[in-house]
Amino acid sequence: MRAYDIIQKKRDGGVVDEDQLRFLIDGLLSGLVSDYQLTAFLMAVYFRGMNEGEVTALTRVMLHSGIVVDLAGVRGIKVDKHSTGGVGDKISLPLAPAVAACGVPVPMISGRGLGHTGGTLDKLESIPGFRVDLPLPDYQRLVREVGCCLIGQTKEVAPADKRLYALRDVTATVDCIPLIASSIMSKKLAEGIDALVLDVKVGSGAFMKTTTSARQLAQTMVAIGAGMGKRMVARLTAMDEPIGRFVGNALEVKESLDVLEGKGPKDTVALTVELGAEMLVLGGVAKDIDDGRVRIARCLQDGSARERFGRIIEAQHGDRRVLDDRSLLPAAPGRLDVKAARKGRVVAVDSEGVGIASMVLGGGRARAEDRVDHRVGLEIHVRLGDVVEAGQPLVTLHHADVGVDDAVARIQRAYVVDDRGLSVTPAALFGERIAS
Numbered sequence: 001m002r003a004y005d006i007i008q009k010k011r012d013g014g015v016v017d018e019d020q021l022r023f024l025i026d027g028l029l030s031g032l033v034s035d036y037q038l039t040a041f042l043m044a045v046y047f048r049g050m051n052e053g054e055v056t057a058l059t060r061v062m063l064h065s066g067i068v069v070d071l072a073g074v075r076g077i078k079v080d081k082h083s084t085g086g087v088g089d090k091i092s093l094p095l096a097p098a099v100a101a102c103g104v105p106v107p108m109i110s111g112r113g114l115g116h117t118g119g120t121l122d123k124l125e126s127i128p129g130f131r132v133d134l135p136l137p138d139y140q141r142l143v144r145e146v147g148c149c150l151i152g153q154t155k156e157v158a159p160a161d162k163r164l165y166a167l168r169d170v171t172a173t174v175d176c177i178p179l180i181a182s183s184i185m186s187k188k189l190a191e192g193i194d195a196l197v198l199d200v201k202v203g204s205g206a207f208m209k210t211t212t213s214a215r216q217l218a219q220t221m222v223a224i225g226a227g228m229g230k231r232m233v234a235r236l237t238a239m240d241e242p243i244g245r246f247v248g249n250a251l252e253v254k255e256s257l258d259v260l261e262g263k264g265p266k267d268t269v270a271l272t273v274e275l276g277a278e279m280l281v282l283g284g285v286a287k288d289i290d291d292g293r294v295r296i297a298r299c300l301q302d303g304s305a306r307e308r309f310g311r312i313i314e315a316q317h318g319d320r321r322v323l324d325d326r327s328l329l330p331a332a333p334g335r336l337d338v339k340a341a342r343k344g345r346v347v348a349v350d351s352e353g354v355g356i357a358s359m360v361l362g363g364g365r366a367r368a369e370d371r372v373d374h375r376v377g378l379e380i381h382v383r384l385g386d387v388v389e390a391g392q393p394l395v396t397l398h399h400a401d402v403g404v405d406d407a408v409a410r411i412q413r414a415y416v417v418d419d420r421g422l423s424v425t426p427a428a429l430f431g432e433r434i435a436s
C-alpha cells in the first residue's frame with residue numbers, strides 16, 4: 001500500500017476503505033507516513049468529503065489508535081453528553097452530577113477552551129485543588145463509586161486525534177464535518193460509554209453557524225455512534241448569545257452552583273434539564289423525556305445534585321467547601337462596566353466576539369499552549385431583544401488589568417443596539433432532535 005495512491009483516490013473523489021485509513025493513521029503515528037502526505041489527504045477530504053462508511057471507519061481507526069476504557073465493572077448504562085462548544089457553556093458542571101444523582105453513571109472526558117469557546121476542564125480547575133489529570137484506573141473507580149468522573153484526555157486516549165488536529169489546525173482543515181465528527185466521536189467512544197447525548201450548537205457563537213451545517217454534523221455523529229452500537233441523541237440548540245449571565249471560568253462555576261441550588265438563569269437551567277432528561281432516558285432510568293425532566297428538576301431542587309457535585313469535587317482532590325463558601329473561588333481584582341452608547345433595543349449579539357473578549361482578558365486561549373486566568377471573565381446584563389438606556393451597563397468585565405481596552409472594544413462591537421425601532425425574535429433555545 002502507498003500513501004500516494006490513497007491520497008490520489010480521495011483527491012479524485014473515490015471512496016477509501018478502513019485498511020487504507022489505518023495505513024495512513026498508523027503510518028502518521030509511526031513516522032512511516034509524513035505530515036505533508038497526511039495533510040494532503042486531509043485537504044482532499046475537505047474538498048471531496050466522506051461517505052458514512054468512510055467517516056465511521058476513520059473514527060474506528062482513530063479510536064483504536066489508543067485504548068478504549070473498560071467500564072464493564074460499572075453497573076448501569078453509562079451515558080455522557082458532549083457539546084460542540086459555545087460561549088458561557090457551563091452545562092456539564094450541573095448536568096453531570098444531576099444525572100449521576102438520578103442513578104445514571106456519567107463518564108466524562110472533556111476538553112480545554114480554545115479561541116472563543118470555553119472548556120469544562122478549565123472551569124473545573126478554578127476550584128482549588130480540583131484535578132482533571134487523574135489516571136485512568138482512578139477514573140474507572142470514581143465512575144463506579146461516585147457515579148461520575150470528569151477528566152481530561154490522557155495520552156492513551158485517541159492519540160491519533162491529537163496529531164491530526166494539530167495538522168488540521170495549521171492547514172485550514174478544521175472546519176470539515178467528517179473530520180470534526182470523527183475527531184469528537186473517537187474521543188467520546190474511548191470513554192467507555194454506552195450512550196451519548198450531543199448538544200450541537202448553532203448560531204453566532206458556535207462552530208456551526210447555520211442549521212443546515214449543524215444538522216449535518218449531528219446526523220454524521222449520530223450515525224457513527226449508532227454504527228458502533230451506541231444509543232445516540234443529538235439536540236440542536238441555539239448559540240446566538242452567551243448561555244447564562246457569566247462567561248469565564250470561576251464565574252461559570254459560581255453560576256453552576258446556582259443551578260445546583262435550584263436557582264440560576266432560565267436558559268442554563270433549561271439546557272441542564274433537557275439534556276439531563278435525554279441522558280436519563282438513554283440510561284434507562286426515565287420512562288420518557290417528561291419523566292426525565294421531572295427527575296432532573298427534582299434533584300436540582302432537593303439538593304441531591306449539589307451533594308453529588310460535592311462528592312465529585314472531593315474525590316477529585318478539590319476543596320468541596322466552595323459549595324458553601326464561594327469566596328474560596330478565585331475572583332478578579334478589577335471591574336469595569338461596558339455601557340450602551342445609545343438608547344435602543346439589543347438586536348444582535350456576536351457571541352463569538354463576546355467569547356474572544358473573555359479570552360483577551362486572559363480567560364481563554366488563543367493557542368493550545370496558553371495559560372488561562374481562572375479569575376477573569378464577563379458578567380452579562382442584557383439579552384437579545386432587551387431595551388436599554390444610553391449609559392446602561394451591557395457587560396461588566398471582571399479583569400486583572402490585561403486586555404481591558406481590547407475587551408471593551410470587542411463588547412461594544414458585539415452588542416448591536418438599534419435605535420430605529422427594529423424588532424428581534426430570538427431563536428428558540430431548542431431546535432431539531434436527531435436520534436439513532
Ligand code: URA
Nearest residue numbers: 174179180181183184
Ligand atoms: N472539537 C474536536 O474535538 N474536534 C474537532 O475537530 C472540532 C472540535
